[in-house]
Amino acid sequence: MKKYSVLILLFTSILFAQNNIYFTTEPALSPDSKTIIFAYENDLWTVPSEGGFALRLTGLEGRESNPVFSPDGKWIAFTGRQDGNANVYVMPSGGGEIKQLTFHDKFDVVESWSWDSKTIYFNSSRANIGTVYKVSINGGTPERLFENFFNRIHNLVEHPQTGEYIFNDTWESSIFAHRKRYKGDFNPDLNSYNPQSKEYKVLTTYRGKDMFPSVDKNGNIYFISDEFNEEYNLYTFMNDKKKQLTSFEASIKNPKVSADGSKVVFEKDYQIYVYDVKSASSKKVDIKLSGLNSLVIDQDFNTDGKITSFSISPDNKKIAFISRGHLFVSDIEGKFIKQLSLNPKERAVEVYWLKDNKTLLFTQTVKGRENIFTIAADGSGSAKQITSDVRNNRTITINSDRTKALYYSGRDQLRTLDLSTFKSETVVKDEFWAYGQAPAYYSPDENYILYTAYRNFEQDIFVYDVDKKESFHITKSGVSETLPYWSPDGKYIYFQADQLKPAYPWGWNDMEIFRVALKKYDSEFKADKFEKLFKEEEKKDTTKPKVEIDFEGLNDRWEVISDERGNQTHPFVIQKDDETTVLYISNHDSESNAIWKTSIKTFESNKTNKISNSSANVLTISSAKDDYYVLMSGDVYKLDIKNNKTEKIKLNATFTKNLQNEFEQMFYETWSNIDENFYDGNFHGADWNKLKDYYGSFLPYLRSRENLRVLLLDLEGELNSSHQNFVSNGDEEKTFHKINTMSAGIIFDKENPYKVEKIINNFVLDKIDKKVKPGDLLTAVNDVKVDEKINREFYFTSPFTLEELKLTFK
Incomplete structure (x- = not known):
């Protein structure tokens, strides 16, 4: 908690002595x-090991974590982030000047x-994904x-007697330490x-997880293992064999023994x-402290x-849009x-x-x-819930006269929705994914x-009669083949595909825009066009075009519309x-993704142009009458398709929201998405439902976004599944100071950190x-x-990246 002197005066009702403290880490x-020293609300605190009132020890900008007393008790080393990045700091244990040791x-x-x-040992990603370095308490490289x-x-x-290092060395005890019940060749021992002797030993050979070693002055090693009940409990060694010390039904984490060997905290x-x-x-250590729950x-x-x-009203007079879950x-x-x-508790x-x-x-x-809900756009009434499914109803599309809608429900249903009665009906049951699922569309004649739908991890295109x-x-x-789209005249289906490479697992990298003719249409002739010049002008046909599909030979009628690069x-x-304009996202000019258009006109070669000042990874368009609007980088723009330009519509409104509600909503939405898509x-x-209740019970005690990240990582860890993560960042975590570390392509000598050992090939x-x-x-x-x-x-x-460095050598 930082800079709350004013808030204490304004919100004294929220300042209180807390007795049941959680997320003390x-x-x-x-x-x-x-x-005991511990991290709480982004600062470091101390409390007697028997419990009592805790005192705040630090108040730096950013988050402080990972505090450790020196064996002689005079110093505390910790990780600080006052410049926006994790670095090593040290301070006297009795209070005094804080010194930054790494930059x-x-x-x-x-x-x-x-x-x-x-000497302080620390883990760093400066050379690879992470390994251990040491730095002197007095500074130095x-x-x-x-x-x-x-x-x-x-x-x-x-180790205090032998000087040997005791450690883990797989990601299952570092970035995936939260993953439970893993047993395999990558298990952490x-x-x-x-x-000194260069001797390497493996101290544990259990197929599961043994990790987070801590050692006292007598050389007794304590660590956690899930060997007893697949939950992490405290262990030690007795006569070189593992000995279980606790039998908790819920896992423990981050054990550290005191130097005198009398207690272990976790x-x-x-x-x-x-x-x-x-x-x-x-x-349990009963901790009391005075705190201000800023999340509420x-x-x-x-x-x-x-x-x-966003959406544009049919009369082209109004815009509805969503920002941070508000409408x-x-x-x-x-x-x-x-x-x-x-x-306010939902999104x-x-x-x-x-x-x-x-x-x-x-x-x-x-x-x-x-x-799905409805609400009066003028704000005169409250929202009315249309569906009440214990599944996600998403990716809505609406037909041209706004009488029917399509949406996906869960991972196996495509539904229609009558927009007058709001009754829904399941029309297709198939394999639909929440991630990367293409919208469904009614044909022009409905x-x-x-x-x-998915087949062997790839999307195929279907037509439902x-x-x-x-x-x-x-x-x-x-x-x-994905993101199919009807041509307004009902004669073609446009879509994207990479004919040479599956999309799974690397995604869309070399897609092109194709169209397929639904029948074998003959080309137009100039003679026919000439004859029409002398016929009386017919009234514009306002009936919906009739769609006819000849499925025989359909795959032989593909043609590429976009540039084949990028x-x-x-x-x-x-x-x-008589002009068809195809808008799409492309990077074929070797720059970043932008909006491009290809114009198709009878008797003319296709023309492709870039929409200027456009930058988007997804093409989200809403139209009304003859105007088109697009969402780019969080803003709504009006598209001038004829002149290849965009004009930003300034939608600048201030609103309020508290992070407690937002974090709770994020928790349940994350749980729900995993529930539906795992x-x-x-x-x-x-037991995924039971786990929701268990981890959800800690939501009232969240005090920071870091707490939410830890909570959801622990929840995901219960699945024993690799490559799962939860990432969330917010402006409230930003710091004023920033740092950038520059490299000159030099490997320096290990003994003399200012002496050149090697120049890296092909570097500056x-x-x-x-x-x-x-x-x-x-x-x-x-x-x-x-x-x-x-x-x-x-x-x-430096606070910013320098374009040039001047280095002087002798």
Whole structure:
């Protein structure tokens, strides 16, 4: 918690002494085991190990974590983030000046101390995905302990008698430490390495997880293992064999023994516990502190650049849009904006206008599940829930006269929705994914429905005959054809595909835009066009075009519409008179994704142009009358298709929201998405509903976004599934200070960190006019003379990336 002097005066009713404290994390004991230091609300606190009132120890900008007492009890090393990145800091344990020891834009996370209290061990990603370095308490340049690039050493402690390092070395005990019940070749064991004798040993051989070693002054090692009941419990060694010390039904984490060996502190159920070695018993530490729950305080947000869904009213006079889960209505120019009243604990996701120009159809989460609602656009009434499914109803499309809608429900149903009665009907049951699922569309005459379904991890295109109630599988190539779209005249289907490579698992990288003629149409002739010049002008046909499909030979009628270079996605088709305009996303000019258009006109070659000032990865378009609008980078723009331009509509509204509601909504939506889309319906043996209730019970105690990340990672870890993560960032975590670390392509000597050992091939100094050679000493950076006692990286770190560096050598 930072800078709350004003808030204390304004919100004294929220300031209170808390007795039941949760999310007290990463505890460590003083050498005599009398004091616990821990992280809470982004700061470090201390409390007697017997419990009592906690005192805040730090108040830096950013988040402090991973505190560890030095063995002599004089110092505390910790990880700080006041410059926006994790670096190593140290401070006197009795209070005093805080000193920054590392300066790098990669993460540096404190792990432990040397037993002489002179060196701090930390994990860093500065050279690879993560390995251990050491740095002197007095400063200086860090030194890497294990040189091989593939070593990902972590959780390292030093043995007090032998000097050997005890550690883990797989990602299952680092970035996937939250994953439970893993058993396999990548399981984490406790390992040791003696840097003097070069002897390497494997201390545990259990097929599951043994991790987070901690050692006391007598060489007794404590760690956690899931061998007893597939939950992490505390273990030690007795006569070189594993000995179980606790039998909890809920996992513990982050154990650390006091230097004197009398107590071990750890986390359980997001609270701090202490294990007394002599009595072989554990108890929760009762912590009291005064705190301000800032998450429940409403914060100001702005819609500018933060719009996620929008719709233009049929009369082309109004815009409905969603920003951060809130629903707004504006005039078409954005001059006056009204926020509609919705449930503040849920998130609006999609929005569409109905044909009366007065009613909005939108989706909103209900305890994590997207359901369909309506609401009066003028804000005169409350939202009315249309569906009440325990599944996600999503990806809505509406037919041309706004009488019917299509949407996906769950992972196996395509449904229709009558927009006058709001009755829904399931028309197709198939394999639909929440991620990457293409929208379904009615044909121009509404006799067919165009959609995609998955076959062997690839999307295929289908056409559903509404009268016959039968689906036709029209692409069977073994690669993905997706995002199909009807031409307004009903003669073609446009779609994207890569004919040479499956989309799974790497995604869409070399797609092109195709169209397929639904029948074998003859080409137009100039003679016919000439004869029409002398016929009386016919009244414009306003009837819906009739769609006819000749399925025989359909796959032989493909033709490429877009440039064959780069990646083209998200086709959208417009027809006016005898010209067809295909809009899509492309990067074929070797720049970033932008909106492009290909114009198709009889008797002329296709013309392709870039829409200027357009940048988008997804093409989201809404139209009314003859105008088209697009969502780009969180803002709504009006498309000038004729002149290849866009014009931003300023939708600038301020609204309030509290993060407590938002975090709870994010929790249930994450749980729901996994519930609906996890590949194993048995959830690898986990009781997914029970786990929702268990982890959901901690939601009232969240105090930061970091708490939410930890909670959801632990929830996901119950699935015993690899490559799962939860990422969330917010402006409230941003710091004023920033750092960037620059590299000159030099490998420096391990013993002398300012002496050149090697110049990296093909890097900036590997040039004919550069005279730097192995053995040279770096003496100045940008004319600042270096002090060899200072961390070399300090001189290569700046709040911004410098275009040039001046290095002086001798």
